[in-house]
Amino acid sequence: MREVAVLGVGQTKFGELWDRSFREIGIEAGLQALVDAKLSSADLGGLFLGNMASGSLLDQEHIAPLILDYAGLAGRHLPAVRVEGGGASGALALHAGYLAVASGQYDFVVVGGAEKMTDVPDETANRITSSTADHEWEVVFGATLPALWGLVAKRHMHDFGTTREQLARVAVHDHAMAGKNPLAHYRNALTLEQVMGAGEVAEPLGMLDCAPLSDGAAAVVLGPLDMARGHTDIPIRIAASEVACDTMALQHRASVTTIESTVVAARHAFARARRAPADVRVAEINDAYTISALVALEDLGFVEKGEAGPEFATGRFGLTGALTLNPSGGMKAQGRPFGAVGVAQVVEIVKQLRGEAKDRQVNGATLGLTHDVGGTGATSVVHLLERPN
């Protein structure tokens, strides 16, 4: 396999972008990434676009060629492929783009992620996001994504003594980080009291335990590592791109406090890269709900099962800690445009590894991890990204 590197990154602001269309934000992120990689559109070999639900949200399927078209690239010999895997759509698009470059058929491809979620009423958007859980076994009975993650949280509290306050710390952490990120949806600081006192969504999760619905787009340019010269001074190598699956419905799992797909994807990612969790200096992990981040820390191997709550309280995941979590602010505070998240995670890690993250720069990071999840974990995708020595 050819080695693959990230040569350029781009991202729009995340938030309620009511004055901008889906195609506009997709193009903005993609062109930023191309310019960052010192490529013209003539060099483009393909587009792999992560998106969860443009059909339901915007009455528009077939969106990958739509973006190309409005970028002035119609009539070209290149694949424009939309990839969907619920909330993991962006990371799966990255996986597909990575395979495309690794195969040798394409040299330079853009991997984008885009979602426009705030043009429809919240209840419509929530119904659509819940379609990433099992419709026949969960959703028809009234389960939504927050309800399902609420069950995970209750069980985690029961089994391991995780507390309401420990959950809330994740949201406080994310908002503190997002304060340093000009692209974030929510940059306001939160206190533990605010998070714990917010209206309940699905006990024990309150409104501030749940990532928002956002509009936004992110993009990266991938290319062969050995063709990186001239495009970037610091090509970021994709050391591993691994995907694993689990049951769609929570009820079909041996345990609801372990996301088996994350365990499996992470184990294979570290094996492929010949690295260990302790080598990771900075990570963007799934924090769609505060409980999601605690479970992810455990399943990725950063802490022992059941220990994430107390470990989080030690502050070791802050900007100057041994492992900095979600310096972008994560889904909770940077925002959650579903299909864009997995790509935005990589954008953040690349900025960190290049030393371009400004106020939120992590010192001395050479290995970063991204972790994106669909539904309640039927899909998990783990990427390891490495700065050359």
Added chain:
Amino acid sequence: MREVAVLGVGQTKFGELWDRSFREIGIEAGLQALVDAKLSSADLGGLFLGNMASGSLLDQEHIAPLILDYAGLAGRHLPAVRVEGGGASGALALHAGYLAVASGQYDFVVVGGAEKMTDVPDETANRITSSTADHEWEVVFGATLPALWGLVAKRHMHDFGTTREQLARVAVHDHAMAGKNPLAHYRNALTLEQVMGAGEVAEPLGMLDCAPLSDGAAAVVLGPLDMARGHTDIPIRIAASEVACDTMALQHRASVTTIESTVVAARHAFARARRAPADVRVAEINDAYTISALVALEDLGFVEKGEAGPEFATGRFGLTGALTLNPSGGMKAQGRPFGAVGVAQVVEIVKQLRGEAKDRQVNGATLGLTHDVGGTGATSVVHLLERPN
């Protein structure tokens, strides 16, 4: 790049499968393909699933891991990736799966295509299929896919003298073929008079010029050509897998009677395979509307621009002609479960090249072509499939 071959195929009946769920038909096709390739599910490296609109049609996104789950493969280290590109979703999934095997990261993958379209009212399904055209520039003004292809037909008649009867011959041909295909949605013969006398949908296209909405699934197993031994006696090599794009909206094209994406994809496919259109003995091409097939014949290079109507009337595309078209019955008669079509085309060509097509077997075929289109041609995908000497 590693050479990639088709090692197994599977397909459900196409039609109104009201007693069977999406997950059931997906699993049936996939397991058939695995069995055909003498593989157990333990050998599976990944699933790439073409599907246009399960979110809008079934309130279920995130369907690739859903299929894996119900096939008993939860908790596994493998990518389950849904690929969407309107009506070209199946062929794009094949392209993604092909790249995955070519890359060397995966050995054996299933490429599936599935769509369940008849559980909703026809007007809902028609609205959803039209979301593969440009929503902001076409659909909001009332354009639907048949209306847009009707415009193409009118212009083709104006520019080249194509007649109503020549269009109708495509439907008659497809139904004659489908009579020999037990999996086809419509196996009844049609006369020219029936097609020309059917109710108008979008002038000049009548009801029998338009492919139906169908339920159905198809699957193939891809693997490295050099690992084919033991899995099949006749590995069918993918000699080319090429994708090209065009504008989403018809009105933005220099000509509406040429699908530029098809011209470009075909040219690159023949160049990669070092073959010419005259080498192709059997082809499954886009016949979503009768006019689509005539335009495709021209754009793929099988006939000169404007000559498809008269050439079709000569009968040279029949079972014993020099180039047999759509022996499965095509979308018009085998049926059109959108995301399954591009995979079903490959299933048919593989059966033909292996000599397993029974009543509809084409003699002496060693090179076959498939051609799948999204919307009115914003995406075209061309595959060339070759039987070893």
